[in-house]
Amino acid sequence: MIADDHRRALVALLGPDNVLWEDGDRVSYESGARFDRGRAALILRPRDTQTVSAAVSYCVKHDIAIVAQGGNTGVVSGSTPDDTGEQVVLSLDRLTQRFELDRENRSLRVDAGFLLSDVNGRLAKHGLQFPIDLGADPRLGGMLSTNTGGSRFLRYGDVRQNVLGITAVLADENGTVLDLMSGLRKNNTGVDWKHIFIGTVGAFGIITECELNLEPLPLQVATALLVPRDGAAVMRLLAAMERQLGSYLSAFEGMSGNAIDAALVHVPSLRNPFSNGETAPYAILAEVSRDWPIREGEQSLDLVLETVLAEIWGSDDAPLADAFVGPPQELWALRHALSEGVKASGRLVGFDLSFRRGDVIRFCDHMKETLPERYPGIRICDFGHICDGGVHFNLVLPAETTFDAAAEQALRAYVYGTAVESFGGSFSAEHGIGRKNQAFYDRYTSDHRRALADGLKQLTSPARLGTVRFGSA
Amino acid sequence: MIADDHRRALVALLGPDNVLWEDGDRVSYESGARFDRGRAALILRPRDTQTVSAAVSYCVKHDIAIVAQGGNTGVVSGSTPDDTGEQVVLSLDRLTQRFELDRENRSLRVDAGFLLSDVNGRLAKHGLQFPIDLGADPRLGGMLSTNTGGSRFLRYGDVRQNVLGITAVLADENGTVLDLMSGLRKNNTGVDWKHIFIGTVGAFGIITECELNLEPLPLQVATALLVPRDGAAVMRLLAAMERQLGSYLSAFEGMSGNAIDAALVHVPSLRNPFSNGETAPYAILAEVSRDWPIREGEQSLDLVLETVLAEIWGSDDAPLADAFVGPPQELWALRHALSEGVKASGRLVGFDLSFRRGDVIRFCDHMKETLPERYPGIRICDFGHICDGGVHFNLVLPAETTFDAAAEQALRAYVYGTAVESFGGSFSAEHGIGRKNQAFYDRYTSDHRRALADGLKQLTSPARLGTVRFGSA
Missing domain, CATH: 3.30.70.2740 (Alpha-Beta Plaits)
Structure with a gap:
């Protein structure tokens, strides 16, 4: 645990309400979303960038290790303390003051502590969204630091592609505030430094504010559950749908029958979407959507989707074995329940x-x-x-x-x-790196890249920050 | 000029056909697209990454400065030698061997020397494109190193958003080949190093290969020339079009009457698009496009665009003063002639x-x-x-x-x-940094960011590379 004088000094810096140390108060910050349990020295809950800077500076000067934490929804132990009880958790959960919508610019300048659901809840009345669709409900800082992707990557890209600017606090003796804030979409004036903080799980700095690109909310949506004829048919089905629906297509999510069954068993509110009641070995949730109001003379999206599916069905060597057009809410509820169902099974x-x-x-x-x-x-x-x-x-x-x-x-x-x-794949698509997959990072990352990371660490945040070691030492 | 023994050594490494030194052969590599004239010691034209590496290694060991050059279409002196005659130009123009289309992945692995027009010419028969639309015709390496944006950023983003992986050669004694090649769209396994080479004009390494995200070619396009009622109406017009056309809207390009007049005078093949023959003080080229085949019962895009313009026209306080729906080829010819017309005037x-x-x-x-x-x-x-x-x-x-x-x-x-x-703007939106705007980079870049760039330079390419100094020294 932490020495009393450090605790008192941090309470003096942050205010007594913003520092937690009792066992019961700490516990939710010590447990991750999946099989994860550590022990924190203290929980710090600063309310603005300047206080983050002051807290970081204090910790660095006294060689206290810091772990930044957003919504704590990650599954690779990227934001929870280890079991030494020596790490301080710096939670973003009170960094929720600034929320500045610029409608002309279609962008939002916002503190990094907001929950994704809060952001999109507030934006909905303006017909706008931060277009990252996830099953979990993380805070923005955590989303940026893991560069989450989600289910509508096809249409909108990942977090990285929707961040215009950030402010980051570095773990050096000054708690340097690095201002990379920008509301600009086109800006090529040297190294675009924000990219070294996005997706690197808080190892090089703590993201405290950001400016986000916003997209219009879809105004028409239709979904179908598709059963491919066999494994080889899946890519032919995707190719046909991309060719015939173009940018209408906003999701194409694969689901194994095992995962669907697990969800149906463990989440009783779900309805079995297969009309014959038999789960297919593999199914696709396909979504088409449009972000403009429907006009007289325009076909409904349900009809467009049905027409395209009929065309695919009628083609030579059709990749489809079955298809069910169904309500988006119901099909997405199934899709988003897979994780919970599988975990429970x-x-x-x-x-x-x-x-x-x-x-x-x-x-x-x-x-x-x-x-x-x-x-x-x-x-x-x-x-x-x-x-x-x-x-x-x-x-x-x-x-x-x-x-x-x-x-x-x-x-x-x-x-x-x-x-x-x-297969030339990646061992972490969108969950990032944490203690859970550190060993595999070490195995699959070249010495040269780790040496580069060492150098970057020295340049930015030489002190102890985060749960990950991207470098060689 | 360069010593004879260096020239002979580089000829031995690259082959006699791939090194130029006569005055007449050098000249096109020494002149930029706009008021730019330097003098090169030699022109190197390697045909593959390994030869780039060997050439760079030789130059670094003998302290010979290198300037990498793509299509040499830049306008800020980012790829042309200075007037000392001491810099070697390493041209990418013969790096045109690999061209591997992966249709399932909708991606292209390709050498960095291809011209944009060649890439899109070859992709067209597959219904695909690298979706960066520019007036100029650069080589891919130059596009990546300046992170070009272009006229359809609204729909497809910039180069950075469409690059999956790169290979870069570093200016160190080994001419280290940094393999950041990837065909993956989601990959969060540490620092995404490619971003420090994109948009940094060859200062930290020479991009020799890349893998690109491809998008479907639009299959329906309609355009209109819009005259806003006044300056304040432009953003209201954009807001109305984004609200009513959503992702149909693929370009919204502003053109001053002065620029249009200059193009009409100096590019005689153009037709005056204003039906009354009088150039408006300001006009917008708006494009809507769809990347799926038109189906029975679906309205043509021309009709959709006309309907929306009529709706906007009929609204209270309408932001439109006039509108002309016209053929895309003709309107884009005007748009792309503005640069030439202005330059000639x-x-x-x-x-x-x-x-x-x-x-x-x-x-x-x-x-x-x-x-x-x-x-x-x-x-x-x-x-x-x-x-x-x-x-x-x-x-x-x-x-x-x-x-x-x-x-x-x-x-x-x-x-x-x-x-x-x-106005909180950027002094280089999409042209990058070169000798031409170095002084303004120095003025508007914080000491801290320049110190970070110094560190990054030492980590990657400590030797003399490029025309730009991003660091402090």
Whole structure:
């Protein structure tokens, strides 16, 4: 734990309401979203950038390690303290003062502590959104520091593509405030430094404010559940839909039958969307959407989607085995329940992988052939974003399986090894890096890149910050 | 000039066909697109990454300065040698071997020497494009190193948003090849290093290969020339079109009457698009496009555009004074001729500025009030990308004006000062940094950011590379 004089000094800097140290107050900041439990020395809850700077400066001068934390929804231990009880958690949860909408610029300058749901709730009445669609509800700072993608990447890109500017506090003796704030979309005046803070999980600085690009809310939406004829048909189906729907297509989410079944069992409010009641081995949630008001003489989107599906159905060697046009709310409720359902259905070992788009299904097929012989009883409950190559590759072992940490690491090594070495994929598509996958970062990152990270760390935040070691030491 | 033994050694490394030194052979590599003339020691034209590496290594070991050059279409002296005759130009123009289309992934792995027109020419038969629309025809390496934006940023973003991976050669003794190649769209496994090479004009490494995101070609396009009622109406017009056309809207380009007149005078093949023959003081080229085939029962885009314009026309306090729906080829020919027309119409001093979207017109209006009294006879021939805040702010002085280098710097200082300090804008929206605007980079970049750039330079390419000094020394 932390010395009393440090605690008193930090209370003096932040105010007594903004520092927590009692066991009961700390606990929600010490536990991650998935199997994650550490112990914090203190929880700091600064309300503005200047106070973040003062707190960081104090900690650096006294060699106190800091872990920045947003909504604490991450699943790789990127924002929770380790079990030493020596790390201070710097939570962004009170950084919620500034919220400045610039409608002409279609942008929002905002403190990094806002929840995604709050941001989009406030923007809805203006017909605007920050267009990152996630199952979880993180805070903006956490979203930027992990560069989350989500389900509508196809249409809007990831967080990185929708950030115009940031303010970051560096872990040096001054708690330097680095002003990279900008409301500009085109600005090529040297190194675009914000990109070294986006996706690097708070290792090089703490993002305290940002300016976000906003997009119009969709005004028409239609969805369908599609059953591809077989694995090889999935990419042909995507190609046909991209060709015939162009930028209408806003999501193309793959869901294994195992994941759907897990959700249907464990989330009883869901309705089985297959009209015959039988879950298909694999299904696609396809969404089309338009962000303009429907006009007289224009076909409804449901009709457009039905027409296109009928055309695909009627084509030679049709990639479709079945299709159900259904209400968006119901189908998205199923999609967003997959994670919870899978987690509840046994001993989960989760992976967040990405590939060239054509390799997602090939990888999953390969795993279906090789995993069950190594791990009897294993269920592959994959789902994900076929259209951008991402897949949440979840493995569920029977609850009674004895599976210690070493066995889990061996399974992880096998899956990551196959994904990265045999299929040229990524071992972290959108969850970022944390203690949970540090070993695999170390394995798959070249010495040269780690040396570059060492240099960058010295340049920006030489002190102890974050849960990750991107460098070599 | 370069010592004979260095020339012989480089000829031995690259082959005699790939090194130029005669005056007549050098000249096209020494002259930029606009008022730019230097002198090169040698021109190197390597055909692959390994040869780039060998050439760079040799030059670094012998302290020979290198300037990388793509299509040499830049306008800020970012890719041409200075007048010392001591710099070697490393041209990418023969890096044109690899061209690997991955249709499933909708991506292209390609050598950096291809011209944009070649890339899009080859992709057209697949219904795909690298969606950066420019008046010039640069090579890919140059586009990445300046992060060009262009006229369809609104729909597709800039180069940075469409690059999945790169290979870069660093200016160190080994000519280190940094493999940041990736065909992945979602990949958050540490620092995304490619972003420090994109937009930094070859100062930290030479981009030799890249993998690009591709987009479907539009299959339906309609355009109109719109005359806003006054300056204040421009943003209201944009807001109305974004609200009623959503992602149909793919360009919204502002054009001053002065720029249009200059194009009509100097490019005789153009037709005056105003039906009454009188150029409006300001006009907008608006484009709507769709990337799916038109279906029975669907309205043509021309009709959609006409309907929306009629709705806007009929609204209270309508922002429109006039509108002409016209053929895309003709209107874009006018738009793309503005630069040539303006250049031909007198003594040009050009600026590539950007602002929050709402400030473009406010800035131009301010300049129209203040510039003529300081510079009698000056014509403001601005045009640009209102929808992303970019403006090519061109000033034309009467040809007979005496205007020496000091006077030009004073004018530049006034315009940049107003843009950056009074309006919070950028002094380089999409042209990047070169010798031409180095002084303004130095003026408007904080000491801290320049110190960071020093550190990054040491980490990546400590030797003499490029025409720009991003650091402090």
